[in-house]
Amino acid sequence: MNMIPVFKPFIEQNEINKVAEALNMGWLGMGSYVRDFEEKIKDYLQAKNRYPVAVSTGHAALHLSLMLAKVGPGDEVITPAFNNIADFQAILATGARPVFCDINNDTLCIDLDKAEELVSTKTKAIIVMDYDCILCDHDRVEKFAKKYNIRVIHDAAHSFGSKYKGKMVGSFSDICMFSFDPVKTITCIDGGLIMVKSQEEVNALHEMRLIGMTQPSTTMYNNQRAWTYDVKRLGFRYHMSNPHAAIGLSQLSKMEKISKARRTICRYYNEKLKEIEIITTPKTNFEDITPFLYYIRVPRNMRDDLRKYLYNVGIDTGIHWQPGHFFTLFKNAKKGDLTVTNKIADEILSLPLHSNMTIETQDIIINAIASFSHLEVAQV
């Protein structure tokens, strides 16, 4: 049986041609394609006052963002417990500790009222993550950060291509990061990007992503390497390479098509699934949103049975996510009241969403969920 996967990369001939071009050029490392990718992202995000730095993964982007915010040993970073492991591990990698905060029941983004209770003298930064199709209240996040004099890392791995109050995500935050991993809305196979506010921060990140080497951008971005350089700070091998940037560039050129297709698919899911008694759909019409996931909520005693049922008829589903404090490594982490997180963790289910998904495939999924629901309701 051919499974319908949760994610499916949208790779066409233009990506294959562009990678071939990058491979044939003879400079596989960090180079001119990376510069082009960064420039195109800046244009796409209409980010006049923000500057892009491309890196190897979203995780690397998080680690460097935290380092840029001068997060280090002994510090605390508030993060929603309902977040990707990459965020928690990036905090640990700086020597700091994550402090797990609850989420809002409607937006699934960090609950800032509860975050207030977690601020301490050790708090250095807050990570806010847009959980897919409903964005955080970023105006309030900014006020929160000012009040406590802390930096904001905006994890926008889910919200590339979405707008907040008319502004592209990535064009307004303190520090914003994206992921372009294999399953994201657009992919570089693996890739990440950080948007920062000043050239000084760009310069610091340029060194940090190239194991600390002070490579002038004239060589770095022109497929050359300077053989004499200084090393002034801690750095990692986190740069993006030309073939990855080449894929990103061709994906980006189709962004409008990708965004529209994903929005249409999510609206259709919302319209059909809201008829099904046991399903709660996201409370949005996806205006100005480029969805990465399509998630539903299912009563906790039915979620795993629905997953199994769908799997047995050839439909894969995902769970985004198990919260941080569920993991052995983080079970003793500092945390607040996580009532909503604990509830959502048992209810959330991601359905297949592909940029080129057909309505026939969607109908198969919707009908299968309806059949499961009839069986469940009949049993009650």
Ligand SMILES: Cc1ncc(COP(=O)(O)O)c(C=O)c1O
């Ligand atoms: C919210 C969030 N942040 C960060 C990451 C990490 O990105 P990457 O997989 O590119 O390292 C992910 C990856 O799925 C994510 O979903």
